[in-house]
Amino acid sequence: MRFLDLAGVCLAGLASIASAGVVPAERVNAVEKRATSTTTRVPDAACTNGPLTRSCWKNGYSVATDFDLKFPTGGATVTYNLEITNGTCNPDGNGPRLCLLFNGQYPGPTIRATWGDNLVINVKNSMKDNGTSIHWHGVRQYHSPGSDGVNGLTECPIAPGDSKTYSFQVTQFGTSWYHSHFSSQYGDGVVGTMIFEGPATANYDTDLGVYPLTDWYYQTAYQINAITLQNLANQAPPPSADNILINGTNKNANGGGSYSQVKISKGKKYRLRLINTSVDNFIRVSLDNHQLQVMTSDFIPIVPFYTNWLLIGIGQRYDVVITANQTEGNYWFRANVAMDCLSGNKMGALAIWSYDTVTAGTPTSSAFAAAAAGCYEPAGITPYWKQPVPSSQFLNSPLTVSLTRASFTPGGELHVLWAINGSSMNIDWSYPTLSYLMDKNTNYPTDLNVWPSSAEGSWNYWLIQMAPNMPPVPHPIHLHGHDYFVVGCGNGQFNHSTAALNWNNPPRRDTATLPGGGWLAIAYPSNNPGTWLAHCHIAWHVSEGLGVQFVEAPSQVTLPDSAAYQKTCDNWKAYVPTSYWKKDDSGL
Numbered sequence: 001m002r003f004l005d006l007a008g009v010c011l012a013g014l015a016s017i018a019s020a021g022v023v024p025a026e027r028v029n030a031v032e033k034r035a036t037s038t039t040t041r042v043p044d045a046a047c048t049n050g051p052l053t054r055s056c057w058k059n060g061y062s063v064a065t066d067f068d069l070k071f072p073t074g075g076a077t078v079t080y081n082l083e084i085t086n087g088t089c090n091p092d093g094n095g096p097r098l099c100l101l102f103n104g105q106y107p108g109p110t111i112r113a114t115w116g117d118n119l120v121i122n123v124k125n126s127m128k129d130n131g132t133s134i135h136w137h138g139v140r141q142y143h144s145p146g147s148d149g150v151n152g153l154t155e156c157p158i159a160p161g162d163s164k165t166y167s168f169q170v171t172q173f174g175t176s177w178y179h180s181h182f183s184s185q186y187g188d189g190v191v192g193t194m195i196f197e198g199p200a201t202a203n204y205d206t207d208l209g210v211y212p213l214t215d216w217y218y219q220t221a222y223q224i225n226a227i228t229l230q231n232l233a234n235q236a237p238p239p240s241a242d243n244i245l246i247n248g249t250n251k252n253a254n255g256g257g258s259y260s261q262v263k264i265s266k267g268k269k270y271r272l273r274l275i276n277t278s279v280d281n282f283i284r285v286s287l288d289n290h291q292l293q294v295m296t297s298d299f300i301p302i303v304p305f306y307t308n309w310l311l312i313g314i315g316q317r318y319d320v321v322i323t324a325n326q327t328e329g330n331y332w333f334r335a336n337v338a339m340d341c342l343s344g345n346k347m348g349a350l351a352i353w354s355y356d357t358v359t360a361g362t363p364t365s366s367a368f369a370a371a372a373a374g375c376y377e378p379a380g381i382t383p384y385w386k387q388p389v390p391s392s393q394f395l396n397s398p399l400t401v402s403l404t405r406a407s408f409t410p411g412g413e414l415h416v417l418w419a420i421n422g423s424s425m426n427i428d429w430s431y432p433t434l435s436y437l438m439d440k441n442t443n444y445p446t447d448l449n450v451w452p453s454s455a456e457g458s459w460n461y462w463l464i465q466m467a468p469n470m471p472p473v474p475h476p477i478h479l480h481g482h483d484y485f486v487v488g489c490g491n492g493q494f495n496h497s498t499a500a501l502n503w504n505n506p507p508r509r510d511t512a513t514l515p516g517g518g519w520l521a522i523a524y525p526s527n528n529p530g531t532w533l534a535h536c537h538i539a540w541h542v543s544e545g546l547g548v549q550f551v552e553a554p555s556q557v558t559l560p561d562s563a564a565y566q567k568t569c570d571n572w573k574a575y576v577p578t579s580y581w582k583k584d585d586s587g588l
């Protein structure tokens with residue numbers, strides 16, 4: 001029996017590391033939809049959700065409900081209208097820059113719904129010079145793959161002047177965000193947050209709502225993306241961010257701009273929903289003197305744990321509870337770029353948290369001791385429902401991440417691009433994968449990176465491996481239509497006889513970090529027919545081809561209404577010949 005020094009290396013939170021090399025007897029069970037969850041709390045109809053009973057919900061649902069199998073029905077229909085315009089923004093006072101906005105604001109409005117509701121979101125593209133498609137990050141899109149918002153997979157882009165209605169049921173609860181999937185457009189502001197009300201594993205008095213954290217650039221995402229593409233040819237890093245924003249604001253290097261300010265009352269417990277909406281930077285957050293009690297990872301309720309500093313990868317979310325039990329005063333909330341994740345340059349953002357009995361002013365508080373270095377998932381992530389994963393030899397072949405030379409257009413200029421198994425992803429906006437399904441066409445070009453998916457009810461096992469001698473940047477890997485179990489990760493090349501894997505109760509989430517120069521082993525059951533994207537959430541990397549898609553149970557996919565779907569495609573195809581800009585990246 002061998003225990004790798006996993007603690008502190010990769011997933012420090014693996015409390016119950018299965019003994020390495022020993023493959024438990026049970027094999028992949030073809031009918032096992034989801035590892036059985038066991039917890040001491042059962043859904044309780046009599047229990048009402050309140051400050052001291054947050055694990056309760058209603059009608060037999062609670063935080064113990066496995067929402068892959070069961071979620072409230074008969075929810076309300078909640079409608080939002082979002083219009084994307086080309087405007088300006090100035091979040092840190094550095095000066096106005098071009099910004100693409102939702103309803104005239106950055107970040108866009110918070111979409112709120114309750115577990116079980118049906119969301120109907122009308123998106124109008126009022127930009128002159130870009131298509132768009134809006135992805136609802138982490139939403140399972142059960143029976144609604146046509147609302148996943150991935151142009152080239154689940155829809156044609158929405159042409160300038162056109163609108164599209166996304167509709168889906170809220171089968172999970174917690175915190176997330178939505179963003180454009182049209183090239184690197186989200187880096188220019190096409191981002192907003194989402195709150196789905198539901199039960200929780202920790203109690204609190206007040207929900208402070210979302211607290212998005214992001215890197216911010218003074219040039220547009222399209223400009224940075226172009227520079228990044230040039231740099232990659234020399235294995236040089238992308239340009240560094242110019243600032244970090246907390247809840248859409250911060251001071252700039254010259255002192256302009258303003259800090260986010262939050263008021264709290266002594267003795268109360270506050271829920272805060274942290275979301276990393278960065279394009280390229282990992283961020284570590286902390287509130288001076290106050291521990292963070294972490295209770296979710298992405299949409300997954302976890303056994304609450306306390307930490308002083310919390311590392312948040314791009315696309316990841318953590319809901320935390322903060323107890324206002326310190327001397328009444330002003331405290332710094334800190335969001336620092338995680339240098340150990342090879343994220344740009346050293347910088348951070350500050351916010352001011354004040355007790356309501358004191359005059360809000362500049363804090364004199366000092367930071368907690370620095371967190372142990374290491375660009376890994378935080379320690380202590382244990383899902384609240386205990387869900388073992390049937391062990392596997394990782395018989396599915398490894399997906400190897402490397403660099404390659406490829407072009408986005410036939411006969412076009414060759415670029416150095418990211419590739420999975422030698423193939424850099426490059427989608428066709430005008431003929432999305434769902435069109436292949438509608439046309440019963442399985443003749444997928446290689447660069448669509450369509451990988452096989454296991455049969456419904458059985459498990460997928462992926463070993464994502466960095467090729468040797470690659471730039472050692474970590475990649476936050478995000479999966480659509482599913483979340484996954486993080487069975488293990490480590491540095492260097494995966495070795496079956498030494499890798500410590502956790503099959504017992506592994507962390508579960510929809511975005512996890514592939515260590516630069518290492519490997520990430522994930523597992524998830526096929527339980528959602530559709531066509532789903534898996535990609536690096538660093539905007540520049542997916543733009544440079546770091547993605548795959550898999551077509552799951554094609555004959556069982558709930559296709560979108562074909563008239564509406566075709567209308568979006570027809571309008572897009574009519575726009576393309578007139579467009580000022582042309583596609584010059586993977587399209588994602």
Ligand SMILES: *[C@@H]1O[C@H](CO)[C@@H](O)[C@H](O)[C@H]1NC(C)=O
Pocket residue numbers: 086098100127128129130
């Ligand atoms: C936004 O407006 C600028 C200035 O008019 C223009 O150059 C750019 O193409 C527009 N972008 C989009 C996405 O419409």
Ligand SMILES: *[C@@H]1O[C@H](CO)[C@@H](O)[C@H](O)[C@H]1NC(C)=O
Pocket residue numbers: 129130131183222223579581582583584
């Ligand atoms: C989108 O608009 C930006 C300008 O805002 C431009 O740089 C980019 O090339 C456009 N991309 C496409 C494919 O239209």
Ligand SMILES: *[C@@H]1O[C@H](CO)[C@@H](O)[C@H](O)[C@H]1NC(C)=O
Pocket residue numbers: 208209210211247260261262
């Ligand atoms: C974040 O900003 C929004 C919009 O300005 C504000 O309504 C909200 O209260 C802020 N959140 C916190 C936790 O301060």
Ligand SMILES: *[C@@H]1O[C@H](CO)[C@@H](O)[C@H](O)[C@H]1NC(C)=O
Pocket residue numbers: 213214276277278280281282283284285311312313314315335336337338341343476
């Ligand atoms: C967001 O994630 C990126 C990469 O995953 C990371 O570099 C950055 O530090 C994170 N930001 C925050 C605020 O956690």
Ligand SMILES: *[C@@H]1O[C@H](CO)[C@@H](O)[C@H](O)[C@H]1NC(C)=O
Pocket residue numbers: 290291292293322323325326
């Ligand atoms: C304050 O709350 C934290 C949990 O957030 C706890 O660990 C700590 O002991 C409490 N401190 C005081 C002074 O009550």
Ligand SMILES: *[C@@H]1O[C@H](CO)[C@@H](O)[C@H](O)[C@H]1NC(C)=O
Pocket residue numbers: 397398399400421451452
């Ligand atoms: C990726 O490449 C590896 C190594 O060549 C191969 O074993 C595997 O089958 C490929 N994976 C897929 C999904 O094609």
Ligand SMILES: *[C@@H]1O[C@H](CO)[C@@H](O)[C@H](O)[C@H]1NC(C)=O
Pocket residue numbers: 495496497498
């Ligand atoms: C895997 O680890 C074993 C045990 O340390 C070692 O004997 C073997 O050479 C390693 N395999 C590879 C491919 O590195």
Ligand SMILES: [Cu+2]
Pocket residue numbers: 474475476536537538541542546
């Ligand atoms: Cu990446």
